[in-house]
Amino acid sequence: MSRLVSILRRWLEPLGAGLPAVYLVGGAVRDHLLGRESKDIDLMCSDPQALAHALGSAHDAALVPFLNKPDTPCLRVVNRADTEDFLDLVPIYGSGVEDDLSRRDFTINAMAIAVGGGGVLGELIDPLDGRRDLRDRRIRAAGPDAMTSDPLRVIRAVRFSADLGFEIEAATLQLMASAADRVSAVAAERIARELFLTLKQPDSAPLVRLLDRMGVLQAIFPEITPMRGCSQNEHHHLNVWDHSLEALEKLEGLLASLTDQFEPVAGRLHSNLEQENHLPVLKLATLFHDAGKPESRSLAPESGRVTFYGHDAAGSRIAESIAARLKFSVRDQEVFMRLVGNHMHTIGLSGTDVRPGTILRWFRRLGEDMVLLILLGMADVMATRGPASHEVERERQLRWCRETIRLYYTEIKDRLERKPLIGGRDLMAIGIPPGPGMGAIIEAVRAAQDDGTVQNRDEAIALAAELARKHE
DSSP: OOHHHHHHHHHHGGGGGGOOOEEEETHHHHHHHHTOOOSOOEEEESOHHHHHHHHHHHHTOEEEEEOOOSSSOEEEEEETTEEEEEEEEEEOOTTSHHHHHHTSSBGGGOOEEEEOTTSOEEEEEOTTOHHHHHHTTEEOBSSTTHHHHOTTHHHHHHHHHHHHTOEEOHHHHHHHHHHGGGGGGSOHHHHHHHHHHHHTSTTOHHHHHHHHHHTHHHHHOTTHHHHHTOOOOTTOSSOHHHHHHHHHHHHHHHHTTHHHHHTTSHHHHHHHHHSTTHHHHHHHHHHHTTTTHHHHOEEOTTTOOEEOTTHHHHHHHHHHHHHHHTTOOHHHHHHHHHHHHHTTHHHHHTSTTOOHHHHHHHHHHHTTHHHHHHHHHHHHHHTOOSTTOOHHHHHHHHHHHHHHHHHIIIIIHHHHTSOOSOOHHHHHHTTOOSSHHHHHHHHHHHHHHHTTSOOSHHHHHHHHHHHHHHHO
16 A cells, blocks of 8 residues: 555545545645655545545544645645644635646646545546656646746746756747746745745756746846846956856755765754755855845946945845845845855955954854855855956865864854853852943853853953953
8 A cells, every 4th residue: 555545544534425526636646656755635625624624523633724835725634643744625626627627737737536535546537648748757838828827837847847857848938938027926925935945956056047047037036137237356257147146056066065075064064954944045145145246336446446345235135125025934034134144254254364263253143054154155256266266265265164164063063052151140249230241241251262262160250350340
């Protein structure tokens, strides 16, 4: 018995003769025919609300209205003991099952299978010949209106082609191009979700270039227009936007070689990238790390040299605007703005005269996000290959980046997580009153603890007393 049939049997069998006509539909059918496991199991029926309540009663399951599905609203029935165990129930649209399937996005997602009470799968319902497209490894629109009825499908087609290793047929590419400028009208949350899923693909740079050529990115991110037209100084060989696209390619090449580049800490680095939306936000920040350059571009009066002073701060404001427009979560917005707004610091911190304590303070300020910032810095350095950019210097910076990431996971992280040697009560005990001055002293003592200047509580209190005297 397959895992899919086992799940369906467990959920549906308790309903017995009360089970209505139910159809497995969409991606679950596609994955079943491909021999892939599917996390999302969609069941289609005439009255999903009634079926949801019946299943909820039979299993003491939670019912969740789920309005963010890419194609249609649905009800999710969730196992209270395991929130990863759920069924999604959707209505039948149109005049029947085949009419519903004809309204879907792609033929490979426009198939259904009748499901019996014991989870037994019946005959395949395939009005658009999706099984043939699966066999031929082809992405084909379900109909001529597939893209205009939901323009987000333009991005989904690109993602599916990468995820499945399928080719998008020529006619579907034309439909996608014709609907590209309509994508921006889609709900912001849906756009962000689909972009993140696309950027989670290990080789997303070609997908981004395809979406760029179609005009999809331009519709979503008008900030690209000034980037595309902004030439750079002698350190660069490309304009701002093309440099950003190359930086994304360099980043993905770097991520593909984590084991070679970052042993013995590659596993911990990989875990960082798998947290929340770290990976897609890092890639998006790489695309927009220089978004502030167009408005910061100027010519030095004496030399006529092109400069971009303050472009990191300008970029942070643009990143904030993008995150607000696409309704990022608070955490995703924080990481996005941190990476764009601080991306120049990697080069600065790699200087030979930078004190270890300075690097420690940056790690204390950003935590593991600092690792993401360094990865962005590495991609930026690798994509900066103008006549004034020298290979020896680039390699020195990259070597510093690799060594610093290793050092963070082997030493710095543990050091920063140590309990502070003293706190506010200790300072009050030696006569230092609460207030901003106390906070500054605690911070200075903590920095000394981080870099090893103070080793124990007595040394920390002595330093605090000395700082208080100087403050007076």
